[in-house]
Amino acid sequence: MDDTEMDTHAIKGTHYGFSAVRIEDLGATEYTLVAIAADASASVMGFARQIERCIGEVVRSCGSSPRADNLLVRTTVFDDTVEELHGFCPRPSLDPQRYNGTVRRGGATALFDAGENAVASITHYAATLTDADFDCNGIVFVITDGMDNMSKGCARRLAAALSQAAGHDALESMVSILVGVGVADDAVSTYLHAVRRDVGFDQYIELRKADAKTLAKLAAFVSKSIASQSQALGTGKSSRVVGF
Amino acid sequence: MTARFHADAWYTTGDGHIVGQDYAIAHDGPGPQAIAIVSDGCSSSPDTDVGARLLARAALATGSERHSPCGSAAIWRAAAASEPLGLPAHALDATLLVAHAHDETIEISVRGDGVLAARRRDGTVEIWVVTHPQGAPYYPSYTLDPARHREYLKVYGDCVKIEHRARDGRWHTESSRGEGRRFTLERAAYDLVLLASDGVLSFVGPPCSEDTHHHERQRDTDAAPVAVGCIIAGLLGVPRLHGRFLARRARRFVGKTCTARGWRPLDDVGIAAIAITHEGPQAPK
Numbered sequence: 001m002d003d004t005e006m007d008t009h010a011i012k013g014t015h016y017g018f019s020a021v022r023i024e025d026l027g028a029t030e031y032t033l034v035a036i037a038a039d040a041s042a043s044v045m046g047f048a049r050q051i052e053r054c055i056g057e058v059v060r061s062c063g064s065s066p067r068a069d070n071l072l073v074r075t076t077v078f079d080d081t082v083e084e085l086h087g088f089c090p091r092p093s094l095d096p097q098r099y100n101g102t103v104r105r106g107g108a109t110a111l112f113d114a115g116e117n118a119v120a121s122i123t124h125y126a127a128t129l130t131d132a133d134f135d136c137n138g139i140v141f142v143i144t145d146g147m148d149n150m151s152k153g154c155a156r157r158l159a160a161a162l163s164q165a166a167g168h169d170a171l172e173s174m175v176s177i178l179v180g181v182g183v184a185d186d187a188v189s190t191y192l193h194a195v196r197r198d199v200g201f202d203q204y205i206e207l208r209k210a211d212a213k214t215l216a217k218l219a220a221f222v223s224k225s226i227a228s229q230s231q232a233l234g235t236g237k238s239s240r241v242v243g244f
Numbered sequence: 245m246t247a248r249f250h251a252d253a254w255y256t257t258g259d260g261h262i263v264g265q266d267y268a269i270a271h272d273g274p275g276p277q278a279i280a281i282v283s284d285g286c287s288s289s290p291d292t293d294v295g296a297r298l299l300a301r302a303a304l305a306t307g308s309e310r311h312s313p314c315g316s317a318a319i320w321r322a323a324a325a326s327e328p329l330g331l332p333a334h335a336l337d338a339t340l341l342v343a344h345a346h347d348e349t350i351e352i353s354v355r356g357d358g359v360l361a362a363r364r365r366d367g368t369v370e371i372w373v374v375t376h377p378q379g380a381p382y383y384p385s386y387t388l389d390p391a392r393h394r395e396y397l398k399v400y401g402d403c404v405k406i407e408h409r410a411r412d413g414r415w416h417t418e419s420s421r422g423e424g425r426r427f428t429l430e431r432a433a434y435d436l437v438l439l440a441s442d443g444v445l446s447f448v449g450p451p452c453s454e455d456t457h458h459h460e461r462q463r464d465t466d467a468a469p470v471a472v473g474c475i476i477a478g479l480l481g482v483p484r485l486h487g488r489f490l491a492r493r494a495r496r497f498v499g500k501t502c503t504a505r506g507w508r509p510l511d512d513v514g515i516a517a518i519a520i521t522h523e524g525p526q527a528p529k
Binding site: 023025026027028029030131133134135 | 482483484486487488489491492495496
C-alpha cells in the first residue's frame with residue numbers, strides 16, 4: 001500500500017503518531033490489530049538481519065492463517081527515536097521481504113517510547129474502527145535486547161498506555177508481550193523482568209541467544225500468538241497464553 | 245446529479261431454528277445501480293434453506309440483466325436450477341424482497357411478507373410492514389403449480405396488509421390486493437433503504453418505549469415482542485456507509501446491543517440494504 005491509501009493519526013499527549021489504512025478500504029467486519037516494535041539500536045547490529053527475517057517470517061506465516069484477512073499489522077523500529085516502517089495494513093498487502101535492511105539504525109534505546117507508541121496506536125485505531133461498527137482486539141510485541149536509555153517518556157507512561165488499552169471499550173481484549181533477544185547479561189535480564197512486572201506486560205519471553213534458529217522459533221511463537229488472539233475475537237476474552 | 249450506490253446484506257439464524265432459512269444478498273456494480281435481495285424460506289416446507297438461496301441468486305441474476313426486480317422471472321430461473329439438484333418442488337417456497345436502485349428511483353418488490361424501511365436525508369425513518377392477514381404469505385413458487393396457486397387463493401385470498409410508519413412516526417394501515425406489492429421511492433429523498441425478512445418482527449425481550457403502534461405495543465414481560473421501530477432504528481444506525489456497513493451494524497446491534505438489552509430474535513433474520521453514498525454533478529454526455 002502506498003501513502004495515498006493511508007490516513008495519518010496523531011496520538012494526543014505523545015511524541016509520535018501512526019498511520020493506518022483508510023477505513024473506507026476495509027472489507028472485513030472485525031480485525032485484530034497487531035503492533036510490532038523492534039529494537040534497531042546499536043547493540044542489535046550483530047543480529048539485525050535475524051530480526052528482520054523474524055518479522056518477515058511472522059508476516060509470511062500470518063498470510064497463511066485463516067484469519068489473514070482479519071489482521072491489520074503495524075511495524076515500527078526504534079533507537080533514539082521511533083520510526084514507522086508501515087502503518088496498520090491488511091496482512092495481504094504486506095510483502096514479507098520488505099523488512100530486509102530495516103532494522104539497522106544504530107542509536108540508543110527508546111524502549112518505553114516505542115512501547116507506548118505501539119500500544120497507543122492500537123487503542124486509538126481501535127476506537128476509530130469501533131466508531132464505524134468494526135469489532136477489534138489487539139496484540140503488541142516489543143522486541144529489544146537491552147535497557148531503555150533514551151525515552152522521553154518512562155515505564156509509568158507505558159504502563160498507563162497498557163492499562164488504558166486493557167480497559168478500553170473499543171478493544172475486546174489486548175495482549176502484550178515483551179521479548180528480550182540476545183539477553184546474555186544477567187543485569188539486562190533482571191531489568192527486563194522488572195519492566196515486564198512494572199509495566200504490566202502479559203508475557204515476557206527471554207532469548208539468551210539471537211541466532212537464526214532461536215529467532216525462527218520466535219517468529220513461530222509470534223505468529224501463533226497473533227493467530228490465537230485473532231481467533232479469540234468475538235469471545236470477549238483474550239487468547240490463551242501461547243507457550244514459547 | 246448522479247447517485248452512487250453501495251449495497252450490503254447480512255443474515256443470521258434465529259433462536260428457534262437449527263438451520264437458517266433466511267438469505268440475503270446485495271450487489272453494487274460499477275454503474276449507477278444496485279440490487280438488494282432478501283428471501284425467507286418457509287419453515288414447514290423441505291429444504292427451503294437451499295431454495296431461498298436459489299431464489300435470491302436467481303433474482304439477482306435476473307435483476308442484473310433486466311434492471312428491475314422481476315420476481316416472476318426469478319422463480320422460473322430458480323426452478324430450472326433446482327431441478328437437476330433433485331430438490332423437492334416445495335423447496336422454493338420462500339418470500340422474495342428485491343430493491344433495485346436506479347438514477348432517479350428505488351424500485352422495491354415484496355412477494356410474501358417482510359419489512360421495508362427507508363431513512364430520509366433528514367434522518368427520519370419510514371417503515372412498511374407487509375403481512376398477510378391469515379399468516380400465510382404468498383410465495384412466488386405458487387406460480388410454478390397452477391393447482392397449488394388456485395388452492396392458495398381459494399383458502400387465503402390475495403389480500404395483503406401494509407402498515408406504514410410515516411415520517412411523523414404515526415402508523416397507518418391499508419390493505420391491498422394482488423400477489424405482490426411494489427413500492428417506488430424517490431432516490432434523492434433517501435440515503436439508506438433496508439429490506440428485512442419478518443425475522444425483525446420476532447425479537448422478544450424487555451420493552452422499549454419508542455413506539456405506540458399496535459405492532460409496537462409492549463406487554464410488561466421479558467418475553468414480549470420488541471417494537472419493530474426499535475429494531476429498525478438499531479439496524480439503520482449505520483455510522484459509515486462503506487464496506488460491509490450492514491454486516492458490521494447488524495453484528496454490533498444484534499450481537500451486542502440486543503444482547504445487552506435482553507432482546508433476541510426467535511426467527512431467522514435476513515436483511516439487505518442500499519446506501520446512496522455520494523452525489524455529484526452529472527457527467528457530461
